[in-house]
Amino acid sequence: MTTDSESVARTPLRVGVLGCAQVAWGRTLPAFADSDAARVVAVASRDKEKADRFARRFGCDAVEGYEALLKDPGVEAVYLPLPTGLHTEWTERALRAGKHVLAEKPIATTHREAARLVALADGLGLCLMENRMFVHHRQHTAVREFVADGAIGELRSFTGTMCVPPLPADDVRYRPDLGGGALLDVGFYPLHAALHFLSGRLDVLGATLRHDPRYGVDVGGGVLLRAEDAVTAHLTFGFEHGYRSHYELHGSEGRLTLERAFTPSAAWQPVVRIERGNRTEEITLPPSHQRREIIDVFAAAVRDGEPPAGHLATALRGVALSEAVRDAAGRGSGGHGV
Structure with a gap:
């Protein structure tokens, strides 16, 4: 019944x-x-x-x-x-x-x-x-498991990139009055990937943002972060590059690389590349429909009466980290963290 x-x-x-x-x-x-x-x-x-x-x-x-x-x-x-x-x-x-x-x-x-x-x-x-x-794509769970199992030894650094070619001149992401700019758009992905993989507080050691006077918004940038355990992260993003969506975790004994990390299609089969010593292994993972996954999670959260644990705290940390990056880029040096 x-x-x-x-x-x-x-x-x-x-x-x-x-x-x-x-x-x-x-x-x-x-x-x-x-x-x-x-x-x-x-x-x-x-x-x-x-x-x-x-x-x-x-x-x-x-x-x-x-x-x-x-x-x-x-x-x-x-x-x-x-x-x-x-x-x-x-x-x-x-x-x-x-x-x-x-x-x-x-x-x-x-x-x-x-x-x-x-x-x-x-x-x-x-x-x-x-x-x-993007965090609901199962490839990132697999990456976390590889790292936790010691596939690359102890994590030493993280590198993340989300770059796209120039947008049409009338794209809303070039409008400062509508919250435009690369940092809040494509920069979101490597910043949140760093939050996803690195532990504890992240300090912004340095940042740069390149502004285009035609639009009055940032069109590219780079960030250097340090986690509490001294693991560093180097992030690159922008609207004026050849396309790339990737991250790399570099450890004491090897490194793990993932291409098309942030916006893969539902049919895309991710390939995790693990290099350790003289050995290189490429592991093909099954497809995952990350957009449908978060819709299903949202619907379940509404029915259950609350969002997933930690979801809003991470959203707040992400916005605070973006602010810290902007502040560091304006000063020419870092110091703040989240």
Whole structure:
């Protein structure tokens, strides 16, 4: 016999989408379509034609205006793919409207804003999560297990890179008023990878950000971090490079490298390369649909009444680390950490 609670737990989460961003069209909404745990029931845009286009493709309602969607009692939760600079405003509005929120990364542009959102969600008894999907790819669990099993000896350093070619000139990530810049966009990945693999407090020893006067935002940068156990991390990111998405963990007895580390397709089979002495081993892992995985985790968190353990604390650390990087780049030296 099925109980009422079991029936509710199996009911797909009814999600509304605030905004018709390209990431929603090309990546996240197709992942929702692949999920049994949640389904998109409405898409809102300030441009009704855009909403209609999304609605036709994904079989949901088209809504003109974000506030109208937030007033819909049939929407339980909101996915927010708006530009970074709008995350705080519309996450707060969604929470105050009684909706659970899955916000695109980063959750906010400043630690103060992020902490306020976390406190608000907690006070209202609502689930708030950051769409930090890459950590839900099973390849990173495998990497952690290899390192824990001594595949490279004791960890000494971490290197991470997320770089893409120049974006179209009208891309919102070039707009300072919308929270643009490489640090908060592609820089998010190596910064959070460092948080994922290194233990304890991370200090920013040095950082540099290259600004493009045409746009008024940073378009590239580099960071040097030190963990509590003296393990160092060197991170590179930018909008003006040949594409690369990778990290390397260098140990006392070998090194482990992973390419396409942060945004692999659902069909991609990761290859972990482990070099130790004169021996090189390449281990092919099964595919993992990281976008669907985080949607399923979010839906389960809503049904369970709380986000995964440590999720929001890591989101707050990530925003604080970005602020520390920006401060270090402005001073020309490091010193702050999270």
